[in-house]
Amino acid sequence: MKLLVKAPAKINLSLDVLHKRPDGYHEVEMIMTTIDLADRIELELLEQDAILINSHNRFVPDDQRNLAYQAARLLKERFNIDKGVSITIEKAIPVAAGLAGGSSDAAAALRGLNKLWNLGLSMDELAQLGSEIGSDVSFCVYGGTALAKGRGELIAELPPPPTCWVVLAKPFIGVSTAEVYRRLDVNGIGHPDINRMISAIKTNDFEGVCSSVGNVLEDVTLSLYPEVAQIKEQMKRFGADAVLMSGSGPTVFSLVKHDSRMHRIYNGLRGFCDQVFAVRLLGERHTLD
Known part of the structure; x- marks a missing residue:
């Protein structure tokens, strides 16, 4: 079987x-x-x-x-x-x-x-x-x-977040999650507004989601790996609606509403980065079936 x-x-x-x-x-x-x-x-x-x-x-x-x-x-x-x-x-x-x-x-x-x-x-x-x-x-x-x-x-x-494209780019490096957490100064960080993000998701507010993204591990990883910061800047330059590093990195993703802008970001990054993907959000839970 x-x-x-x-x-x-x-x-x-x-x-x-x-x-x-x-x-x-x-x-x-x-x-x-x-x-x-x-x-x-x-x-x-x-x-x-x-x-x-x-x-x-x-x-x-x-x-x-x-x-x-x-x-x-x-x-x-x-x-x-x-x-x-x-x-x-x-x-x-x-x-x-x-x-x-x-x-x-x-x-x-x-x-x-x-x-x-x-x-x-x-x-x-x-x-x-x-x-x-x-x-x-x-x-x-x-x-x-x-x-x-x-x-x-x-x-x-x-609930599922507002529908959009996600463009991801991963440089050819690996990041140690343990090392990133070890270097994180918990007392010296600004905190993302989690409640604002939840509210934006619940009201299907794409602009609210984009303005609420945040990752306190980002500054640590960016200081260790400047290529991650370069990917972020490229995505912003090509017109992403929001840009953030996922987890402890090194993958950076952008949220993009319009197809034409997604293609511009995707094509622009392919000459800059080894692994680039353009996918949709899923948002729905798994089932046991």
Whole structure:
């Protein structure tokens, strides 16, 4: 038996860090939404008790470092599953990009294995399990648009944001999320207006969304990697309605209302950056079907 599951990327419309917690994590408030850039996860039932990871992408680990592997192992151990699975990951989301590619792969594995192994778990139960794997996995289990709090695992659903294009550009560098957080001075940052963003999403106010984007990690990453700042400036110069770095970077995205401007930004960046994508917002939650 085989199953195919889509694993869409996410972007942060807002990312705020409130303080460092006693457990070493940072307390965050983030508004995330899924976009139509997705990995394809194929799950094949195995009779032998094994977890196999297959990918043609050399940056994707095929062992216990892989988050989809960790998802399968967690389910096997928690529910005493004696069958195995072969997980083939066809990457479209850039690796180490601030787009939650690995987390979304893990979430897709949880949703797919719930069906493949007939576990009968609810979406909330899968999201709770996902929080044991990584901070973004709970959101990726649900997909759609949400306010995430805690270390990212406390999820409150929001309606889809206003329809628009998203142009993404990732320079050929990797960013260490841990290093960015380590360098962040929580006491010296300005905070994005999360409530204003929520209000703009709920009223379908595209201009309000564009004027409310914010990411407190951006200044840290821009100071370490000037090429990220250059991408931001290029997007602004080509007429993006809003420009922001996603997560800890290095991917920068622009929100664009009009097709003609989207094409101008996309074509202008392709000669400037290795990985450029023009996609739509998804905004709708996953289902268990």
